[in-house]
Amino acid sequence: xxxxxxxxxxxxxxxxxxxxxxxxxxxxxxxxxxxxxxxxxxxxxxxxxxxxxxxxxxxxxxxxxxxxxxxxxxxxxxxxxxxxxxxxxxxxxxxxxxxxxxxxxxxxxxxxxxxxxxxxxxxxxxxxxxxxxxxxxxxxxxxxxxxxxxxxxxxxxxxxx
Numbered sequence: 001x002x003x004x005x006x007x008x009x010x011x012x013x014x015x016x017x018x019x020x021x022x023x024x025x026x027x028x029x030x031x032x033x034x035x036x037x038x039x040x041x042x043x044x045x046x047x048x049x050x051x052x053x054x055x056x057x058x059x060x061x062x063x064x065x066x067x068x069x070x071x072x073x074x075x076x077x078x079x080x081x082x083x084x085x086x087x088x089x090x091x092x093x094x095x096x097x098x099x100x101x102x103x104x105x106x107x108x109x110x111x112x113x114x115x116x117x118x119x120x121x122x123x124x125x126x127x128x129x130x131x132x133x134x135x136x137x138x139x140x141x142x143x144x145x146x147x148x149x150x151x152x153x154x155x156x157x158x159x160x161x
Contacts, residue, residue, distance in 0.1 A: 018155075022072035029053075031068065033106075035076045043077040043109030048124065050100050061098040070122035070136040073108030078118060078140060079155070081110065084148035085118055085140035092136045096126075103127040116142050 018024040023033045031054075033046045048069050056062030071087055078085050098104060104124050112119040123135040143151070 022068055023076070031065070031072075033069065033072055035073070037080060038107060038109070041109055042081060043107060044073055044080055046073055046076075046106045048104045048106050050098060050102065050104075052100055055100060059100055061100065063092070063094060066094065066098060066124065066134050067092045067136065069106045069124060070108070070134065071138070073106045074120040074122040074136070074138050074140065075108070077108035077110055077120065083118065083142065084151050085142045088117070088139045088141040090136055090138040092134060094134050096131065096133045098124065098126075098133050104133060111137075118142070 017026060019027045019030070021027055021030040023035060024030055025032055031048075033048065035044050035046050038045045046069065050061045050065065054061045054065045056065075067090065070092060071090055074090075075085070075087065104126055106122065106124045108120065108122040110118060111121050118140040120138040120140055121135070122138070124133050125131060126133055142148075
């Protein structure tokens with residue numbers, strides 16, 4: 001997925017040198033998702049090709065891993081816009097099994113900004129045929145300004161400029 005048409009968020013910067021299970025490069029057990037700007041919108045995209053270590057039932061990705069990918073793309077969609085927030089509530093719909101080794105794309109985007117609360121949507125689609133495999137809706141809650149400033153210093157600027 002990453003190409004000259006996409007801009008990776010945090011590649012080789014402070015934004016990835018941490019232990020986040022979803023995107024941190026220091027977490028040996030994590031997913032190490034590479035997040036890129038969605039060129040067709042204000043959200044983000046990640047390529048997700050699940051390895052055996054993500055298995056739930058034989059040959060299928062564990063539902064918790066699927067939810068983690070969805071949570072990650074929704075959160076980064078906010079961070080891309082300079083909004084620092086945490087997940088308040090997340091609901092996942094598992095439409096079809098995600099098979100180990102299957103090439104998929106996760107996408108997240110802001111649906112509605114209600115001030116302190118932000119309504120988000122995420123989805124994972126199979127690359128082969130664009131079939132929707134899982135999707136989620138979530139409410140994220142903005143963190144206090146002091147926390148946002150600290151996270152900005154820790155993780156760096158995530159805006160497109």
